[in-house]
Amino acid sequence: MKHQSGGAEADAEQFDKIADSKGCGDSSKGPKSPRMESQEGKVRQLTRRADFFASRARYADALPLVDQALLLEPNRPELHLGRGQCLMQLDKLEEALTSFEAALRLDSQCISAQRNKALLLAKQRRWHDAILSFREALSVEPTQELRMELARCLTEHAIQLKASGHGDLQLFHEAIQACDSYAPAFFQLGVCYSEVNDSIKAKEMYRKAVQLHPGYVEALNNLGVACRELGEWEHAIEAYGMALKVNQNCSKTRENMAISLLQLGCRHLQRKELKEAGKALKQGLSFNSRNADIYFNLGVLYAEKEKWDQAKVNYELASNFDPRHANAHNNLGVIHRRLGNPEAAMKCFESALEVDSKMNLASKNLGAIYGSMGRMDDAIRLTRVAIDSNRQDAEAYNNLALLLRDQCDVDACLENLDICISLEPESRHAGSNRLMSLNYQSERSREEVFEAHRSWGSCVESSVSQVFSWDGARGNSGPLRVGYISPDFYSHSVSYFIHSALKYHDPAFVAVTCYSDVALEDDKTRQFKELVPQWRTICGRRDDEVAKLIYDDGIDILVDLTGHTGNNRLGVFARKPAPVCITWIGYPHTTGLTRMDYRISDEFADPKDAPGLTTEKILYLPECFLCYTPPETAPPVVLKPAQESYGCITFGCFNNLAKVSSLTIRMWSKLLHEVPGSRLFVKSKALACPKVQDKMRAAFAVHGIQASRLDLTGLQPQTGSHLHMYSFIDVALDTAPYAGTTTTCEALYMGVPVVTLKGRGIHAQNVGASLLSAVQLGDLVTETEEDFVKQAAACAKNLPRLAALRAGLRTRMLRSVLCDGPRHVARLERLYAGVISDLARSNTSALNIQESATGSLAEAQ
Structure with a gap:
């Protein structure tokens, strides 16, 4: 009779032949009587019929026949064995166990009964008893099958104990000793080692399990996990x-494969291996097309390649598949901001903070957006949140400093920049921001400000490992090669002053190359590209790479247009990539670098008897060192003076609020007292914030100026509307010790005179003097605070002059040296030629001296 018991095939002997099998012995001894033979024949007949039913899995029919046979022969172990097999198949396990034990009492060597008892105990998950039973069976017949079953029971018993909190690795090891080909024991050992973070041993166990059972999906999955934890992607x-x-549709395996490819892609990204990263990440999507982290890292990949639209799409997919992916929201905001969509960027940063209210990056980024909108209170609050979440975040302190500076709190700005620099001493941009901020404080001496610049330059130059050495000019044939480097080749203040140099350069005399660090190009950028023969984009490239590029381009004169303003490349100049390095336009003080050879100025901004302190030599352009190209979108001048339209004299200033120093507020307050009934109109980004307005009113209240006399407003969205607001003022007031430049030119272009205060030996304060002298308004350049108040009051009260200036100042300005591009550039390029000639002569003199010395040595010998 063939039975199935406990998942393993039971004995297949026919009941009438059990006495002949090796599983159980024949209990009858000696000669048999006729009665005994008759009884035996009946038992044989019953067992034959039982075997017939059992062979057809009709165990319920077979069982009564076995029971009848037992009534005739109760001491035959094979009958108890057969009964137990039927009961097992009928799932009457306890009765089956009784039958197997009865068989064993009659014949302790009945291996079939012992094995079936063990299988039954295992079926009942009585692992401890099953183990004992299998061990007894093995003592009688040590087969591979029994060893395998013992290993299974030991493994299951260990799992059972582990689940109850009494895990013991020894049982898994015993299972392996019982049968070293039992793969699940190795697998479970791997699980145990994984749980204690021993990935090396876990990997070894999983690999052994796979070797024993190549199709073991669970072991292969866990092997993959162990390899991932070891970084073996x-x-x-x-x-x-x-x-x-083995199973291509296993969702867990496909998910794990996607994660592994994601991690491999991330490793390639960290190493800047972008091609390999893209391949791994895209392959990962083929296994899990909804994995937000893969889309996120593809966004990072495309951002690295500056493929902003593709980066944007992938960040959007990441946030779509995981709306709580804060990093995806944040990075999508960065892309929107880079693409010139601050409103969309703001929403993304806000979404990131909804997921994680203390997310450092999102807090900083949203703070920066709010700051650009003039929402200073919100911007500062968010930046402080970023600092609270990470007190070691140097960048957050830098951002907070600039926000505080924008709202005219320069002291607090410098305090936070000092913290930033203490956390990150190598932060050159923070160092430049600190130097820039020193220019705003009227209380500081010019010597103190200069020394800070010189010290910065010394530190930077000493930290640069590669410096190009020059004995003189390159001696290139053909036009002089001039390079301009700036992050501001777009609609930025600097663009109005570099325009003429790019437009009117003489290609037969000067070959211009622009090194553009512009992150977001606009129409002005594209216009500039058409004006020059060679345009190099350097955004995202390291200083040493840019320096090598400039050197390889064979530039003779490299001109810095940024100084210590934002995103400068002074680190490039510290490497001296050209024979002559010049700073111009962008910054009203020294760079502090000894390797910056010259700074371009004029005799109004830097009088020869009292020039600004500088590490560079000053190159003087005649009349004015600046040339202004007005915006094409400028509205027409409103000819009627403001006081005729609004019934009172209105003074105004549209400069950055940080320039409104204590000195400036004191002068302006004196002026308002000097001209009773007059008003002051101040427009600046930070004044969009009511708290900043209150602070500004309080500063004037100290000098007795009522809040009602101050009109304070934030920026205008368009250049045209910004310029139109000059129609609301009669006289523009300059700031000190940091005068306006673009704002002064804009006021003059809109027909509004500007009154400025000179500063002895302070270039930043004297730029206004240079601009006003260029348009023949030198009488509005004052020497003292009292003179400033007197001239501004007189100018405001002179209605005929104001009307005449409204009507004719734009034309006068366009005809002046200030807007005469061709004449300005011709002078500029002659200045370049003179510098190169001086360098060549200096090099020749040095060569002659060297040759004479060599000759003298030869004679002495």
């Missing part, structure tokens, strides 16, 4: 690939 991918060959 390629091996993990190999393991998951093998698992998918």
